[in-house]
Each structure stands twice: as C-alpha cells, then as structure tokens.
Amino acid sequence: MSGKALRDLNVLPVPGLERKTDGSSKGSFIKPYIENSNEIVDKCLNKVSECNLGNNGVEAGNSEVEYIDSENLTDLPDVDSSLNTLLTRLDSKDWVLICEALNNVRQLAIYHKEKLLEMLGDGIPLIVKSLKNPRSAVCKTAIMTSADIFKIYSDSVIDSSDPLLLQLLLKSSQDKRFVCEAAETALVAMTTCISPSLLLPKLLPYLKNKNPRIRAKASMCFSRSVPRLGLEGIKAYGIDKLVQVAASQLSDQLPESREAARTLALELQTIYEKSHASPSEDSADSWEAFCQAKLSPLSAQAILRVTSTSKEGLVLGC
Template identity: 85%
Template structure:
C-alpha cells in the first residue's frame, strides 16, 4: 500500500449541512447548502487546507440529481462525451464535474469497452472527486465507483488502492447521505471484485489507526471471505484468517467485533465441513480434529477462548469439541 494511501487514512471529511428532497424515482436532489470546507489532515501530509472559494467551487442555485444505476439512459452523443470527458472531470465547475461523473457511469454501462481504454486516466480523476469538499461531487463520485466495480470488477484492481482508501474514509464520516452511499459502494466492491484479489487489499486497513476505518474494513473483509467458499478459504489459509478474526474480536468498536464474530462463524462452518467424514455429523469430530483443538493450536489461550465463546454451539456450552 502506498504512503499516500496510508496518510489518507487520517483524513476525515468535515460534516456539512445537507437536505434531501423526498420521493423521486431517479434519486434525491441536493439543495444549496453551506459547508465547512476545511479538512483535517495528518501532519505528515503537506496538502494545504481545502477552501471552497480558493478552489473555484461556486455556490450556486443549481440542483444535482442523484440517479440510480437502473435509471441511467444511454448518451445521445457518445463520441462527444468521450472526447470531452477528461476535461470535464478536471473542471473547476462542480456541476460540470457531476455531469461528467454521471457520463462515466453511462459509458461504463452502455459502452464498456470504449471507457475501459480510458480507465487508467479516469480513475485518478474520480479519486480527486471523492476528495472534493462539496458533498454533491463526492456522492456522485461514490456512485460512480459502485458502477465501475459492478461493470469492470477485477479489471480495476491495479488502480484499486486510491479508490479503496477514500471509500473507507467516506463510509467512516458523519455526513449520513455520503456515508450511506460509500457503504453501498463498498458492498458493490465485495460483491463484484474477486475475494482472492480483494482480501490482500483490505488486510492492511484492519490495522488502521482510525477505528472507524478499521471497522468498515472489517465488515468488507468478512463479507469477502464469505464468498471464497471452502476451497477458496483453504487456499487463502484458514490459519491466517482465524488469527485475523481473533484480533478483531477485541476491537473497540462493536462493528469490528460483529464482523469478527461473523468471520469466525464462517471459518468454523468451513472447518467442520472440511474435517467431517462422509455421512458424519460435522459437529462431532474426534478430539484431535476438533475446532477447539484447532483454535488452541493456532491462537494464544486468550484469543482461542474468545473465538470459542463466539463460535460454540448450544451443546458445546458445557463441553467444547463433544
């Protein structure tokens, strides 16, 4: 993971005031609002403070419509949109940026191959929009990420790290409608990107100094492991995974602990299934092959007890490995 990504972990968006309109089949409208444009940054990061006025973001009366993926239509002039896309994504006009981001979404859905050739240049501009202090731009960029994950899946892995760190940050902030959009994008990521490629990307964030980032990464990690299946988990290493689950069980945030509990239960189910003989009840293994023996072999006594507490069946409440 790059140094820039690590430094970005300590960037938290400053909450603003936002208002949603009700009931539109295509999404919500963001009305004009006043937002605090200064972001807190790590001392090691020498970026200057973001100021809306100084960066050319204009306060206007324009409305931004958040269009759900299923309601996006094809572009009337694909060639023109492609030719001007990079310039518009790099614009200082926030309305133009939002329109360009929606064009990226339309191109990914209706013209996948044409956009694929530009993704290496487009993704850094999406990352810039994710960092934009104006929430309308940020949320539209997040929705763009979700569509890119769904359409391109593993093809974006090489450009993945900057997107991942920003989505974890946005999902960790207090601005609800941005946070919810980021969580939706993270679900799309764990759904469409192969777990064997995604898990190594997520693992460093499980040790983030930012507890909220750690929690969001834990939830993503648990969801991704559940898609590995028996052979995938065995290939990735159940020893490694149980140690990760044990470390997260003692995390300060309930979200991290719940993700660790779900991961531990998944691992137990896989372990019992893989060690049961044909026709044998997988909850009744010989002592040497029991889940209890495995945990006690691979973990410290304290960690093993923690895992066994959250994975024990009712019958094992009195005796483990019966």
C-alpha cells in the same frame, strides 16, 4: 365623528404597550417594539441566508444535481464527443460540470464498456479527486460512479482500486449520513463484484489502520468477502490465516469490528467442521484443537468463547 373625539382616541393607551414608568416622553413606548421588530426581521433574513448556504458558507447549488440510479441512466447522444472531453471535464473547477462528467463515466461504463476501459486508468485518479471534494454533491456522485465501476469492470480494476478503496472507507466512516450511506453501498458493490481472492489482500492493511472507524468498515468488508471464497477457496487461502484475522478483530475498539469478527469466526467454524467430518470433542481435528494450535492462548479462548456461545444458543433455540 367630532375632532375632540378623534383627539381623545389618539391618547387612549394601547393594551400591552404602556410604559410602567412615569414621566416618559410622548410616544416613546412605541420605540422598543419597533426595535424588536427589526431584530426579528434580521433574524428571519439570517435564517434565509443560512438556508441558501452550504458548508463553510459556500452557496449551495445541489438542487442542480440529480442523483440518478444506474438502471435509470440512458445512453449518451454523442459518445465520441463525451469521451474526447471527459478527462478535461473531470478535472474542471466547475463542480456542476464535474458532476455531469462523472455521470457520463457511469453512462459510458454501462453502454460503452470497452471504449471507456481504454481511458479508465487516467480517469480513476480524477474520480478519486472528486471523492475528496468538500462539496457533497460532487463527492456523492463520485461514490455512485465508483460503485458502477466495480459492478461493470469487477476484477479489471483491481490494480487501480487502492485509492478508491481508501476514500470509500473514509467516506463510509464520516458523519454526513447521505454520503456515508452511498459509500457503504459502493463498498457492498465492491465486495460483491470483485473476486475475494483478489480483494482480501487489499483489505488486510486497513484492518490495522490507526483510524478505528476505517478498521471497522474494513472488517465488515472482509467478513462479507470470505464466504464468497467457498470451501475450496477458504482452504486455499488458509483457514488458519483467516481465523487469526478474526481473532485480532475480536478485541478491536468499535463494536462493528467485533461483530464482523464474530460473524467471520462462525463462518470459519462451519467451514472447518464441514471439511473434517464432524469430529468428536476429543479429536485432534476438532475446532477447539485447531484454534488452540493456530492461535495464542488468549486469542484461542476469545474465538472459542464466541463460537461455543453461538452453538449453545442454537441448541437452546431448538
């Protein structure tokens, strides 16, 4: 190709890059596109940086932590060494080391229950500290550790369960979904494994907590625990006390509290009617008469509205 032809090609306009204003300096139409390209690159680099950062700009390393289900945990190769350094590692500033120590607590609880029990009193405050940790990996591992403690030690940890319970109620109420779900699983383990006669008094204060989300989670735990008392246990605890709790939660702010209260009210009605040999509507021992005697007029009306509506629905369903 001749030199003239090459020169002619060099001055041909590139489609889409022409400047629409006259008098532009030679080659100046390319500059805006170079700048735009740099902006795009900067944006891409920023996105990569954001992906490598966790909350509050802290570099994420959660890929280093594996969440292991209880049934997949194996025994420790050196039990004595793990026990001797456990409290120090739980109180470490290295979050990866803390997660490892928390998983060691779970392994020791499963395979060496009695050995761990001796130091659990000192260990639980450190587990609570991990539950408060802003790093999600530490928090979730601590939640899983709490669940295993409830499953394995049940009533043995009731005296030191208050700080665990508070943190689990808080974590189950937050917006971070995977932490919330883990906390709810731990609360189910607690209500399943700890005797309701011991657990219900622990839950009562949280039903009046100023945080409505904590009240809601506590109401759900309370409602789950009551049926485990059984007929005799409910009578011993006091069905009048339980129906008062249900009535107080029926007017709560969040629907979860109200639904838990409805479930509890229906359970109590069933238990009451079983224990009073199906009284007639006019009997002094009827469910309606009982509610009116034990509750304020407004509370009795709320409970009876819930239980009568449910009964009517069952009849219509039949």
